[in-house]
Amino acid sequence: MSQRKNNRAEPPESGEVPRAVVSRLSLYLRELQHLVAEGTHTISSGDLGERLNFTDAQVRKDLAYFGHFGYPGIGYRADELIAAIRKILGTDRVWPVAMIGIGNLGRALLGYKGFSRQGFDIVAAFDTDPTKIGIVVEGIQVRDIVTLAEAVRQHHIRLGMIAVPAAAAQNVADMLVGAGIEGIVNFAPVTIALPPHVSLLGVDLAIELEQISFDVVNRQRKS
Amino acid sequence: MSQRKNNRAEPPESGEVPRAVVSRLSLYLRELQHLVAEGTHTISSGDLGERLNFTDAQVRKDLAYFGHFGYPGIGYRADELIAAIRKILGTDRVWPVAMIGIGNLGRALLGYKGFSRQGFDIVAAFDTDPTKIGIVVEGIQVRDIVTLAEAVRQHHIRLGMIAVPAAAAQNVADMLVGAGIEGIVNFAPVTIALPPHVSLLGVDLAIELEQISFDVVNRQRKS
Numbered sequence: 001m002s003q004r005k006n007n008r009a010e011p012p013e014s015g016e017v018p019r020a021v022v023s024r025l026s027l028y029l030r031e032l033q034h035l036v037a038e039g040t041h042t043i044s045s046g047d048l049g050e051r052l053n054f055t056d057a058q059v060r061k062d063l064a065y066f067g068h069f070g071y072p073g074i075g076y077r078a079d080e081l082i083a084a085i086r087k088i089l090g091t092d093r094v095w096p097v098a099m100i101g102i103g104n105l106g107r108a109l110l111g112y113k114g115f116s117r118q119g120f121d122i123v124a125a126f127d128t129d130p131t132k133i134g135i136v137v138e139g140i141q142v143r144d145i146v147t148l149a150e151a152v153r154q155h156h157i158r159l160g161m162i163a164v165p166a167a168a169a170q171n172v173a174d175m176l177v178g179a180g181i182e183g184i185v186n187f188a189p190v191t192i193a194l195p196p197h198v199s200l201l202g203v204d205l206a207i208e209l210e211q212i213s214f215d216v217v218n219r220q221r222k223s
Numbered sequence: 224m225s226q227r228k229n230n231r232a233e234p235p236e237s238g239e240v241p242r243a244v245v246s247r248l249s250l251y252l253r254e255l256q257h258l259v260a261e262g263t264h265t266i267s268s269g270d271l272g273e274r275l276n277f278t279d280a281q282v283r284k285d286l287a288y289f290g291h292f293g294y295p296g297i298g299y300r301a302d303e304l305i306a307a308i309r310k311i312l313g314t315d316r317v318w319p320v321a322m323i324g325i326g327n328l329g330r331a332l333l334g335y336k337g338f339s340r341q342g343f344d345i346v347a348a349f350d351t352d353p354t355k356i357g358i359v360v361e362g363i364q365v366r367d368i369v370t371l372a373e374a375v376r377q378h379h380i381r382l383g384m385i386a387v388p389a390a391a392a393q394n395v396a397d398m399l400v401g402a403g404i405e406g407i408v409n410f411a412p413v414t415i416a417l418p419p420h421v422s423l424l425g426v427d428l429a430i431e432l433e434q435i436s437f438d439v440v441n442r443q444r445k446s
Contacts, residue, residue: 019434089433
């Protein structure tokens with residue numbers, strides 16, 4: 001769960017896609033990928049919605065922002081819709097990503113299989129700790145953060161992930177912006193500020209637990 | 224970003240709060256906590272919305288599910304609204320949580336400061352690896368998973384987090400259910416199935432990157 005700021009002072013354009021729709025695209029994509037892995041190749045909006053606890057109208061409305069994808073009497077062709085959603089999300093290509101901060105969370109993220117599966121390739125890792133610089137974690141050699149701009153140019157890196165202590169996060173974000181990074185996912189438990197041309201998403205892992213505690217408490221109240 | 228299944232076959236009740244509203248409550252709570260930390264004690268729905276890129280109507284509509292919180296000419300009293308949201312989310316108490324899987328991600332989660340700040344206290348950690356059982360990580364001694372049910376009773380644990388390899392996740396989830404856990408946050412990159420009385424939220428860390436790549440691609444298309 002995450003908190004997105006699009007870093008714009010002006011209101012969103014009228015034709016802009018609501019961010020909730022974009023986040024549901026990711027959920028549709030995962031479910032379609034599961035379906036294909038299970039050997040299912042077509043699915044109705046109703047069945048796709050049901051697997052995610054959305055209505056069929058919600059599924060159809062979300063996808064209608066981007067075009068017409070279903071076939072009468074067939075539903076969606078899973079492979080086709082997967083390709084369409086990946087194109088919309090921009091993950092029809094591979095994005096080279098920089099990882100900053102090689103503590104426990106950084107190491108966990110370097111080893112997380114879900115990134116490369118969706119088109120994100122962590123190609124460079126950085127830290128400031130001399131005892132970490134030079135070591136190889138999950139096949140990637142940790143570099144000194146002073147070499148960030150050089151590595152960004154060399155590997156055509158456009159996205160960065162921050163997993164440094166809260167106190168260092170803004171500094172690291174500024175360095176990423178200075179190096180020409182276009183989007184940042186921040187795992188540090190602190191709000192950072194970026195110029196308007198850089199996309200930012202802050203990840204707050206406690207939000208998942210809050211959703212679950214709401215469910216548990218709400219179930220009690222109902223029963 | 225996460226994929227929630229409420230594990231129900233029947234459609235949601237008409238009076239039920241949409242899950243998108245519940246997830247926005249968490250965002251409002253964080254922003255209010257930041258405000259108080261900055262020394263601000265009242266805020267209008269417009270200003271609160273603006274900080275999160277929501278409209279003031281959205282903020283008012285979301286909160287109206289749960290009561291009337293604003294004061295004419297003043298706006299929301301931050302401390303009061305924080306307390307109200309915590310009560311709604313069930314985080315006005317401390318939840319003892321079990322952590323299963325003490326690899327890199329499990330260690331990172333054990334050290335994540337954001338959980339205790341929001342009312343989640345990881346009181347027990349489990350693994351199956353004999354070289355990990357007995358070691359102390361972030362002040363918590365790792366236990367053998369066979370002692371799970373005993374620890375759940377002893378510490379009155381109601382929520383669990385899974386950070387084991389994908390192949391082990393369903394087994395671990397079944398053990399948590401058997402031990403009487405009421406809600407699970409699953410960080411393993413695999414879909415798990417639970418009985419209807421247990422809440423489940425699957426965390427997919429790549430979704431954050433997809434939202435950012437959408438932003439970056441979409442900005443290019445517009446310009």
